[in-house]
Amino acid sequence: MGSAQGRGWQLGAAAEIGGVLQVPGDKSISHRALLFLAIAEGGGEIRGLLEARDCLNTLAALRALGARIDSLGPGSYRVVGPAGGGLRAPDKPLDLGNSGTGLRLLTGLLAGLNLPASLTGDASLCRRPMGRIVDPLNAMGAAIRAEDGRPPLHLASHEGLQGIDYAMPVASAQVKSAILLAGLHARGETRVREPAPTRDHSERMLAGLGADIEWGQGEVRLRPGGLRGQDIDVPADFSSAAFFVALAAARPGAEICLRQVGINPTRDGLLRLLKRMGAAVGLENQRLVGGEPVADIRVTGQPLEAITVSAEEVALAVDEIPALMIAAARARGTTHVEGAAELRVKESDRIAAMAEGLQAMGLSVETRPDGLSVTGGPIRGGRIASRGDHRIAMSFAMLGALLPAGEQLRIDDVDNVATSFPDFIARCKAVGVNIQES
C-alpha cells in the first residue's frame, strides 16, 4: 500500500539469521560494460548484468544513441555499436534517473565522441555536484554547460579534445572514469592523479578491451585509441553483499555466505574494517573473472569493538559506510568515521540520514561536516526516513533485523531500492530477516 512517503517496509526481530546467498550483478561494472562495449569494435556479450533501474537507464540512453542492445536471457545482453559508424547525437534529453555513475560516465563518453546532448536525472541526481566533471572535461576542450553546477548538463560540439594531466580535488572513480572515457578520443596522453585510491574497474576493463592504459601509485595514464569488443562477466555486487555481510557480522552466532562476489581491493574495504572490529570473515573459492577478483565471502558474527575509520579507508568503502554503521550500532564503544564529506553528496546526505535514523532507534550519534561518531548500545523500534536513498533503506532493514523481540521498525520511501537491488526482500527473507512490504 502506498503512502505520502512512497512504499515502505515493516521490520521485526529475526528469530535466526543465516544462509547462503547470491546477490545481483555489480552496478559499477554493469554500467561500464554497457558504455565501453557500445564504443568497442565488434561489441560483445555481457553476462550477469545488473538489471536494476540505474543500469537500465544507461542501457536505454545508449539505445537512444544508436547502440544495438539485445536481451539474450536473464542478465545476458549483446551490445553492438551502430553498424557502419559511431554513436549519434540523441534527439531528446537523456534521462539517467538516480544514477551518478550513468550520468557522469556518459558525459565523458559523449564529450570524447563530440556528440551534442542534454543529460538529466531525477530530483536527487539534479541536486548532485557536476562541476567535478564539467571543469576537467571543459579544460580538455569540451563545451559543457551545467545549471548551477548541477544537472541538467548541456553538451555542445567542440573543436576536439586535448589530453589532460589532472589532479582530482576529490577521490572519485566517476570523475576519473569520465576523464578517461574522454581521453580515449583526445589528442595526446591523459593522466589522472587521485588523492586516495578509488575503484579501478574502468582501468581493468579498458585494459581488457585493448586500451593503451597503465595505472598504479595513485595515477592513471591513458593514450587515445579504439577499444576491441570482448565478452564480459559481471561478478555479484560487493556493495549489495555488504548489507548481509554487516548483518551477520553484527549478530554473534549468525553465519552468512555470499557467493561469487567481486572483491576488488578498491571495493572491499568494509571487510577489513569489520575484521578490525572483531568479525570473522573468510574468503573461499577465490578466482579472477574478467580481470576482477571474485570470492565467496563467509561471515560469522562475533562481539564487535568500535574503531576509527580514516579518510583513505572511507574511499575504499565509500558506499558501505551506511552498512558499517549497523555494525557500529552493535559494537562496544564509539566508532568514528573521518574524512567522509563525500557522503553528503551521494544519493542523499548519508551522514545526516544515518544519524537521524540511528538516533530514532535510540543510539547516541554526533555528526561533523565530514564524518560521524556512533556509540553502540541497545536499539529500539521506530520510524526511519530513507530520504529516497536505496543504501539508507537497506542498511536500516539490517538494523531492524537486530531489534529485540516485540520491537517494530518502519522504513519509509523505499522505492529507490530498485535502482540497485532487485529482489532485495526475497534475499532478506532467505536469510531469516523478518521484513514485510507495506
Ligand code: S3P
Ligand atoms: C561509483 C563511484 C563512487 C560510488 C558510486 C559508484 C562508480 O562514486 O559512490 O556508487 O561506479 O564509479 P564517486 O566516484 O562519486 O565516489
